Amino acid sequence: MEDSQLLEQLSAEVHNAWWDEKKKQGFHAPLNCPHRAPTNEYGKFEAVCEKCHTDMYPYEELAENIKEYDRVTVRACLKAIEGCGYEVVEKKQEDCMVKLKHDLLTDKYTTVYHEPPNEMNYNAPHRFIVAKSDGNIILPEPLAEIHFQEGPIKECGVNGVCNEDLIAMVITRLEHFQKSEFSCRENALCITKLEEALLWLRKRTMGRGQRGVEGTHTK
Numbered sequence: 001m002e003d004s005q006l007l008e009q010l011s012a013e014v015h016n017a018w019w020d021e022k023k024k025q026g027f028h029a030p031l032n033c034p035h036r037a038p039t040n041e042y043g044k045f046e047a048v049c050e051k052c053h054t055d056m057y058p059y060e061e062l063a064e065n066i067k068e069y070d071r072v073t074v075r076a077c078l079k080a081i082e083g084c085g086y087e088v089v090e091k092k093q094e095d096c097m098v099k100l101k102h103d104l105l106t107d108k109y110t111t112v113y114h115e116p117p118n119e120m121n122y123n124a125p126h127r128f129i130v131a132k133s134d135g136n137i138i139l140p141e142p143l144a145e146i147h148f149q150e151g152p153i154k155e156c157g158v159n160g161v162c163n164e165d166l167i168a169m170v171i172t173r174l175e176h177f178q179k180s181e182f183s184c185r186e187n188a189l190c191i192t193k194l195e196e197a198l199l200w201l202r203k204r205t206m207g208r209g210q211r212g213v214e215g216t217h218t219k
């Protein structure tokens with residue numbers, strides 16, 4: 001990433017943190033002001049009441065002189081980091097958590113991440129986090145973390161969640177929804193298909209058991 005691009009991204013993050021803090025203190029943007037009449041002629045950068053703050057808009061919508069406040073903070077922090085004897089180095093892409101992408105998955109509300117390919121053991125990702133989608137560049141605070149079984153049980157011991165556990169959780173949720181007023185055909189089909197998935201996984205385990213390789217790293 002170019003230095004100027006990094007400065008802008010960090011400044012936007014600083015602005016967002018300030019914005020959150022301001023919201024907590026009860027401030028709002030003039031456009032969201034409860035005292036604003038629908039027909040009034042105030043511009044979006046004109047305060048209507050004393051709790052209006054004219055900078056409570058996305059970073060890219062701010063005037064350059066306002067953005068400069070955030071850039072000053074970022075430059076000062078970067079300088080202080082160096083002054084303390086540290087160095088800011090760009091992390092290689094292959095060392096970052098990877099966003100899980102699937103044609104059928106939307107990241108409208110939540111985003112799923114897993115470890116990068118160079119950290120995967122046993123041919124698959126094992127560590128997943130689910131976080132609220134917020135469009136920020138910083139890896140968000142996880143809503144949940146899931147660590148799957150890593151390696152064959154006989155060699156590595158039980159150290160994580162089984163695929164079957166996760167599927168069973170979803171089946172249980174859907175079964176409860178089916179007992180409620182939200183019962184529907186789609187849920188019923190989903191339960192059937194997930195049970196089918198459990199059957200295939202069971203078949204695989206039983207087959208491996210019969211071949212004497214279950215719980216080992218042998219094919």
Ligand SMILES: [Zn+2]
Pocket residue numbers: 028029030032033034035048049050051052053
């Ligand atoms: Zn106001």
